[in-house]
Amino acid sequence: MAGNLMRKVSLIELLFVPFFLLLIVYPIAAIIFNLTPAGIAKTFADPLFWTSVGSTILTAFFAALMGLALALGFGYYYIFRKGTVMYRVADFLNDLPIALPHTVAGLALLLAFGRKAFGFAGPTGLAFTLFAVTLAMFFVSYPLAARTIASGADEIEREVIDVARTLGDSTTRAYQRVVIPLMGEGIISAFILSFSRSISEFAAVIMFGGNVPGQTQVLASYVFTKVEEGEVAMAVTASAFCILIALFLVVGLRMRGKFHA
Amino acid sequence: MLEVQNLVKAYGDLRVLDNVSARIENGRILVIIGLNGSGKSTLLKVITGILPCDNGCVRIDGQDVTSLEPEDRKIGYVPQSTALFNHLTVRENIIYSQKNGRGSPDGFEAVVSMLNLRGYLSKKPKELSGGYRARVALARALYSQPSVMLLDEPLTEIDHAKKEQMLPEFKQVLHQLNIPVLYITHDPREAELIGDAFAVMYDGKLKTIGTTEEAFEIIRAQVLAGAGIA
Ligand SMILES: Nc1ncnc2c1ncn2[C@@H]1O[C@H](COP(=O)(O)OP(=O)(O)O)[C@@H](O)[C@H]1O
Ligand SMILES: [Mg+2]
Numbered sequence: 001m002a003g004n005l006m007r008k009v010s011l012i013e014l015l016f017v018p019f020f021l022l023l024i025v026y027p028i029a030a031i032i033f034n035l036t037p038a039g040i041a042k043t044f045a046d047p048l049f050w051t052s053v054g055s056t057i058l059t060a061f062f063a064a065l066m067g068l069a070l071a072l073g074f075g076y077y078y079i080f081r082k083g084t085v086m087y088r089v090a091d092f093l094n095d096l097p098i099a100l101p102h103t104v105a106g107l108a109l110l111l112a113f114g115r116k117a118f119g120f121a122g123p124t125g126l127a128f129t130l131f132a133v134t135l136a137m138f139f140v141s142y143p144l145a146a147r148t149i150a151s152g153a154d155e156i157e158r159e160v161i162d163v164a165r166t167l168g169d170s171t172t173r174a175y176q177r178v179v180i181p182l183m184g185e186g187i188i189s190a191f192i193l194s195f196s197r198s199i200s201e202f203a204a205v206i207m208f209g210g211n212v213p214g215q216t217q218v219l220a221s222y223v224f225t226k227v228e229e230g231e232v233a234m235a236v237t238a239s240a241f242c243i244l245i246a247l248f249l250v251v252g253l254r255m256r257g258k259f260h261a
Numbered sequence: 262m263l264e265v266q267n268l269v270k271a272y273g274d275l276r277v278l279d280n281v282s283a284r285i286e287n288g289r290i291l292v293i294i295g296l297n298g299s300g301k302s303t304l305l306k307v308i309t310g311i312l313p314c315d316n317g318c319v320r321i322d323g324q325d326v327t328s329l330e331p332e333d334r335k336i337g338y339v340p341q342s343t344a345l346f347n348h349l350t351v352r353e354n355i356i357y358s359q360k361n362g363r364g365s366p367d368g369f370e371a372v373v374s375m376l377n378l379r380g381y382l383s384k385k386p387k388e389l390s391g392g393y394r395a396r397v398a399l400a401r402a403l404y405s406q407p408s409v410m411l412l413d414e415p416l417t418e419i420d421h422a423k424k425e426q427m428l429p430e431f432k433q434v435l436h437q438l439n440i441p442v443l444y445i446t447h448d449p450r451e452a453e454l455i456g457d458a459f460a461v462m463y464d465g466k467l468k469t470i471g472t473t474e475e476a477f478e479i480i481r482a483q484v485l486a487g488a489g490i491a
Contacts, residue, residue, distance in 0.1 A: 157342060157344060159340040159341070159342050159344035160344040160345075160346065160347075162306070162309070162311045162331070162338070162340060162344070163338055163340060163344045163401075164346075164357070165309075165310075165311060165330070165331035165332050166309050166310075166311075166331050166332070166334070166336050166337070166338040166402075166405075167332075167357050167358040167361065167363070167401070167402075167405050168332045168358050168360075168361025168362070168363055168405065169332055169361060170330070170332055173361075177357075177360075178346060181348045182346075182347065182348055184348075
């Protein structure tokens with residue numbers, strides 16, 4: 001016991017612990033400590049809050065499904081078409097969004113699918129609809145799903161795929177019959193990660209989907225609106241709600257043992 | 262009949278296959294012996310079509326298959342790692358090629374009894390011993406009714422006593438198919454027990470030999486030369 005108390009503390013520990021507590025833990029705790037019964041009551045009585053919760057879950061779910069589907073397409077290139085230009089472009093673009101402000105992503109979508117390009121869908125094209133919110137979430141979360149699928153593919157023994165080919169499978173069939181079933185966990189991780197990334201997206205969503213209360217408003221933009229309106233207690237409640245959802249997702253990922261994003 | 266002619270495969274400056282030629286008649290088992298890294302697995306992968314070669318050609322029963330995809334070559338392949346489908350049962354592993362129009366119910370019964378797999382059909386590969394995994398990998402390839410069999414050190418996971426028992430059985434099974442068989446090993450005793458003919462591979466070159474002893478003389482000379490002793 002004395003040995004335990006006397007254990008030498010390294011300089012790194014001395015630096016890490018206070019900074020970590022101050023800059024990471026303390027802000028999260030600040031949300032929780034600022035929760036007030038009145039703020040909770042007012043927020044939970046606000047139908048716009050519940051609409052934004054519903055919209056968030058709905059759009060993030062479909063964005064994650066789309067992200068997973070396209071990521072599985074990327075996985076095919078990753079395994080079977082590594083030499084192609086298409087693969088190299090796709091691989092490169094998986095890394096690009098890391099350095100890209102998401103307002104830029106939102107603007108890109110607006111220019112591509114907004115009024116000028118898709119005017120037939122309404123005066124503002126696809127913009128400022130729940131579908132636009134979904135596309136914005138998908139745009140920023142797909143690269144994460146693609147990279148998760150690629151690392152899932154790395155776990156599969158190459159010779160297993162090779163044998164399937166000699167047994168008469170085309171590359172597409174081998175992908176369906178061997179790669180996808182063996183990737184199981186990677187697929188779930190990819191889905192949860194892109195769902196998480198979708199829920200957390202704000203900039204691209206606001207640029208392309210807008211922030212129309214009761215329509216395209218999601219939790220991230222609800223928090224923003226409430227701060228702007230000076231309803232800090234409501235913003236705090238909605239934020240605590242976001243932290244709760246995030247906790248569930250992180251626990252879900254941890255249980256898959258694959259949290260590396 | 263399987264014929265390969267002047268196969269060349271290089272990774273950068275490394276010529277892994279350096280003008281490899283060989284010919285195996287139906288019903289014959291050619292054993293290739295060679296040190297690790299001599300290019301044996303690469304040769305099999307080129308024959309299956311999994312790896313493209315830089316030069317040369319592969320013929321099966323007189324047909325040039327060099328530009329065919331692996332799924333169109335009708336080659337039975339047992340890779341070095343056995344590579345079973347862990348998400349499927351033993352039965353599903355064996356009849357995997359059925360969905361691609363290969364094999365038959367009679368063929369299934371035949372391979373299952375030949376390789377004594379009756380009691381294991383509903384198990385998953387991970388529940389099997391190394392010896393049984395090798396049997397399933399062989400059964401899966403045999404079921405697909407291939408025109409050529411390629412086996413890459415299929416018994417590496419198995420101890421010597423077990424090998425002595427399994428090899429005569431494997432040899433009989435392979436002979437019954439009456440197709441060319443290429444069998445890779447680095448174990449001289451294994452080569453002796455399974456082979457009808459022998460070849461040695463070193464530095465990407467393949468040399469046909471009469472007896473397994475010759476293989477080891479050639480390899481020893483190579484190793485000594487490589488070490489700058491001879
Ligand atoms: N993808 C690759 N890139 C570069 N070198 C490779 C690759 N695959 C195999 N090699 C090299 O080719 C040589 C032959 O390998 P291999 O055919 O597996 O030998 P063996 O089966 O006889 O042990 C080795 O030197 C190996 O390092
Ligand atoms: Mg090898």
